[in-house]
Amino acid sequence: MPTVADNFFKLAVVFLIVGIAMGLQMSISGLHDVTGAHAHANLLGWASSAIFGVYYALNPAKARARLAQVHFWVYAAAVVVMIPALYLMLQGYAAMEMLVAVSSLLAFAAVLVFAVVVFGKTPEAATEPSALAG
Numbered sequence: 001m002p003t004v005a006d007n008f009f010k011l012a013v014v015f016l017i018v019g020i021a022m023g024l025q026m027s028i029s030g031l032h033d034v035t036g037a038h039a040h041a042n043l044l045g046w047a048s049s050a051i052f053g054v055y056y057a058l059n060p061a062k063a064r065a066r067l068a069q070v071h072f073w074v075y076a077a078a079v080v081v082m083i084p085a086l087y088l089m090l091q092g093y094a095a096m097e098m099l100v101a102v103s104s105l106l107a108f109a110a111v112l113v114f115a116v117v118v119f120g121k122t123p124e125a126a127t128e129p130s131a132l133a134g
């Protein structure tokens, strides 16, 4: 599996653990104040990262492009900052709002990089030999 796909799956699993832990925390305490952080940990952290990982696993030529690395590191930095900041903000630490805003914009930038990877040309030299080629 390409390194970037493996990295996305590692990021995904970390956030699945974090997201479920927050869900359990809310269920056990009966306080649902961090629903937003839980939902974003699970959907941006776990589900979206896993989908990125599947994409790169299925497209190894695109995974070798430098932009794929940029996509991973910008996205990882964004969610690693956003989820704890959102969690704290929802618990009343209003000062976290700026961090949530900046990291959200960073996540958006990473998604735009992913769009360039998807719509961009596959590097010729890095193209995988077709399984159907004789």
Ligand code: HEM
Binding pocket: 019, 020, 022, 023, 024, 026, 027, 032, 035, 038, 039, 042, 043, 046, 047
């Ligand atoms: C053991 C696992 C989980 C537990 C105990 C759990 C628990 C919860 C709880 C207590 C809420 C708050 C409900 C409310 O106040 O209305 C919630 C909301 C939510 N959860 Fe989970 N959750 C779990 C896993 C997941 C997973 C895996 C995902 C997504 C991949 C997810 C996505 C969401 C979303 C999107 C919301 C917000 C729903 C809304 O506001 O309408 N949860 N969860």
